[in-house]
Amino acid sequence: MNVAIVGATGAVGREMVRDLEESKLTDVKLRLFASPRSKGAKISFRDHMHEVEAYSTEALKGIPYVLMSAGGSFSKEVSRALVAQGSTVIDNSSAWRMDPETALVVPEVNGDLLVKNSKPQIIANPNCSTIQMVVALKPLADRFGLDLVQVATYQSVSGTGQKGIAELAGQLEAKMKFQDVEPKAYAQPIAFNLLPGIDVFDTDGHCYEEIKMVQETRKIxxxxxxxxxxxxxxxxxxxxxxxxxxVKLKKSITRAEALDAFRTAKGIVLNEKDDHASQPTPRTVTGDGRVFVSRVRLQYGHNSSPWLQFWNVADNLKKGAATNAVQILETLAGVKH
Ligand SMILES: NC(=O)c1ccc[n+]([C@@H]2O[C@H](COP(=O)([O-])OP(=O)(O)OC[C@H]3O[C@@H](n4cnc5c(N)ncnc54)[C@H](OP(=O)(O)O)[C@@H]3O)[C@@H](O)[C@H]2O)c1
Known part of the structure; x- marks a missing residue:
């Protein structure tokens, strides 16, 4: 099975290589593409070093599956041409997500949209913070119905790609030497700080990451x-x-009912302990492709309530991006999850 990763040198692209390596797709012949800057870079896949090629649409002719992770404007430029020459493009950017003709897929939630051996098309991978949230919302929606969702996110710098990782690393090092830090990837320093907004603001004060979470959750x-x-x-x-x-559910439930819904749900690891040491955190779940749910509880003072709160943590480069894309690819290739 011929597969290409476009953006293979990026934060997500490198995870895609690892996820493909661990996937049930044992017969993958992989080609790696990035910008001309990365031509000749080497990345290991299943014990062989693969050379990164400079992207050209022509070079991807005959490759049925393309995992695209090179940004929205680039995807807008090339994805339709790739489909026209016979590839199905699984795109990580926001370029196609809200296009009414394009499926926006999280396999645990709406994987039924994926049809084996279907004609070449673009399939959109949702935003990282949305993916992990809808995996957790799915069992609640199925059992109790959803009335309202409110979420506060705590998002790591790898969500901004390699430049976000480099920015935090550089600022931490500088701060330790009592040096000033000049922000580049973000408007203010991120080291020892919190930035209360992600991506551009609209005229009503919402930032684009928040708008993506609203629109994509509804669509998926x-x-x-x-x-x-x-x-x-x-x-x-x-x-x-x-x-x-x-969340506000359509009916009142008990804490036990909520826990039961999460316990049997696809893609979720549930921690039922009420202690500090066992809570899933960014440090404990890095590199894992699943969604971790814990601290499940009702509104204080109620034994039964439609109001429920929980903590949800996942690796944005894994389930939030690469793992979800590879699961889409596996499903299209007939692998059962
Ligand atoms: N990071 C996350 O958590 C996350 C989650 C979900 C979705 N996404 C989306 O996934 C996409 C990639 O994000 P990332 O975090 O991996 O970014 P990144 O670390 O900045 O990597 C970007 C990749 O795109 C390549 N690229 C840039 N311009 C190109 C061009 N003209 N032709 C071919 N390749 C080009 C880069 O190649 P060079 O190395 O050669 O420059 C690099 O491989 C973005 O659309 C992002 O919004 C990211």
Whole structure:
């Protein structure tokens, strides 16, 4: 099975290589592409060094599956041409997510949209913070119905790609030497700081990361009128996004019912302990492709309530990007999850 990764040298692209390596797709013949800057770089895949090629649409002729992770404007430029020459493009950027003709897929939630051996098309991989949230919302929506979702995110710098990782590393080093730090990737220093907004603001004060969480959640869950109120915050961690999610359900439930819904859900690791040491955190879940849910509880003072809150943490480069894309590819190739 011929597969190309475009953006293979990026934070997400490198994880895609690792996820493909561990996937059930044992017969993958992989080609790696990036910008001309990376031509000749070497990346290991299944014990062989693969040379990164400079992207050209022509060079991808005959490759049926393209994992695209090279930014939105680049994807807008090339993805339709790739489909026209016979490739299915699984795109990581925001370019196609809200296009009505394009499926926006999280396999645990709406994997039924993926049809084996379907004609070449673009399939959009959702935003990282949205993916981990909808995996956790799915069992609640199925069992109890969703009325409202409120979320505060704590998002790591790898969500900004290699430049975010380099920025935090450089600023930490400088701070330790009592030197001043000049922000580049963000408007203010990220080291020892919290930045209360991600991506550009609209005229009503919402930032684009928050808008993505609203729009994409509605589309993936097939709930176009769902109220979603998101607050997205960049924090000085390297990997994983944490989210404190509050939901209002369509009916009152007990804590036991909520725990039971999460316990049997696809893609979720549930921690039921009420202690500090066992809580999943960015440090404990880095490199894992699953979504970790814990601190599940009702509104204080109630034994039964439609209001529920929980902590949700996942690796943004894994389930938030590469793992989800590779799961889409596996499903298209007929692998059962
Ligand atoms: N980071 C996350 O958590 C995350 C999660 C979900 C979705 N995404 C999305 O995934 C995409 C990639 O993000 P990232 O974090 O991996 O970014 P990144 O670390 O900056 O990597 C970008 C990749 O795109 C390549 N690229 C840039 N311009 C190109 C061109 N003209 N032709 C071919 N390749 C080109 C880069 O190649 P060079 O190395 O040669 O420059 C690099 O491989 C973005 O659309 C992002 O929004 C990211």
């Amino acid at each position: 869950m097939g709930l176009p009128n769902l109220d979603v109120f998101a607050a997205t915050v960049r924090v000085p961690t390297f990997h994983c996004h944490g989210e404190m999610v509050t």
